[in-house]
Amino acid sequence: MDTILFIIFAIVSLICGFNVVLQKHPISSALSLVGVMGSLAVLYLLLGAEFLAMTQVIVYGGAVMVLFVFTIMLLNAGAEKSSTKSWFAQIAGLPLLLAFIVLMGFLIKGVMPALPGVRFGSFVGGTAHEIGRLLFTEYLLPFEVISILILIAILGAVVLARKEID
Amino acid sequence: MSIDPVPLSWYLLLSALLFALGVAGFLYRKSIITVFMSIELMLNAVNLSFIAFSYKLRQIDGHIYAFFVMVVAAAEAAVGLAIILTIFKNRGTLQIDDVDSMKL
Numbered sequence: 001m002d003t004i005l006f007i008i009f010a011i012v013s014l015i016c017g018f019n020v021v022l023q024k025h026p027i028s029s030a031l032s033l034v035g036v037m038g039s040l041a042v043l044y045l046l047l048g049a050e051f052l053a054m055t056q057v058i059v060y061g062g063a064v065m066v067l068f069v070f071t072i073m074l075l076n077a078g079a080e081k082s083s084t085k086s087w088f089a090q091i092a093g094l095p096l097l098l099a100f101i102v103l104m105g106f107l108i109k110g111v112m113p114a115l116p117g118v119r120f121g122s123f124v125g126g127t128a129h130e131i132g133r134l135l136f137t138e139y140l141l142p143f144e145v146i147s148i149l150i151l152i153a154i155l156g157a158v159v160l161a162r163k164e165i166d
Numbered sequence: 167m168s169i170d171p172v173p174l175s176w177y178l179l180l181s182a183l184l185f186a187l188g189v190a191g192f193l194y195r196k197s198i199i200t201v202f203m204s205i206e207l208m209l210n211a212v213n214l215s216f217i218a219f220s221y222k223l224r225q226i227d228g229h230i231y232a233f234f235v236m237v238v239a240a241a242e243a244a245v246g247l248a249i250i251l252t253i254f255k256n257r258g259t260l261q262i263d264d265v266d267s268m269k270l
Contacts, residue, residue, distance in 0.1 A: 117171030
């Protein structure tokens with residue numbers, strides 16, 4: 001069952017990931033990205049991260065993607081024009097990407113050979129209880145810092161979207 | 167009948183592939199919004215890696231880091247989309263090639 005679920009959702013996320021890159025229209029890319037995030041949430045759940053799976057659906061699939069779709073529709077963004085100005089990316093991008101994938105595959109297969117199989121339910125640490133306890137004891141300072149970051153981001157977004165910058 | 171469990175390396179390979187897709191979108195797309203979505207795709211791929219290693223090490227510290235990455239991504243989306251909005255208001259374009267005043 002784990003294997004079937006993994007294969008289904010890995011294929012869905014890969015297809016949607018290709019769709020994000022290949023679609024010409026931004027709204028199609030955004031909807032494909034929702035598909036990637038939903039299937040990644042299922043994979044998180046298979047890995048025992050139930051709190052993060054829920055957070056992924058709420059924060060990414062809900063808030064961030066709604067923000068994206070809202071911006072796309074507000075700006076009435078049409079299909080992009082194809083232009084080939086960046087010659088470096090055109091020439092060296094694809095070989096470097098393939099080299100990266102091959103290198104990662106080699107590293108994962110070679111350096112870490114004895115990785116265990118993933119069984120759903122064999123690791124149940126990722127509950128909201130455990131994460132909250134760790135967040136408020138060991139990671140208290142990063143938690144406070146990141147809340148200040150959020151505050152600054154809110155202020156920055158409001159200031160940026162409000163006035164004209166010459 | 168029991169199927170063998172999925173090796174953890176498949177998760178890591180999926181993460182690497184999604185990251186590479188994000189890099190490809192970042193390099194090849196010309197619309198600012200799509201480039202931004204490619205960055206989100208890369209962040210998601212790294213999160214999958216964090217959670218897979220967290221499963222292997224039986225520690226939830228990786229979950230905390232993935233949580234922080236999500237928070238930073240949300241903040242980045244808010245600020246980035248505000249910047250895109252401002253660019254569109256001032257220049258009336260969403261193509262990356264048209265925003266080149268800092269180019270030599």
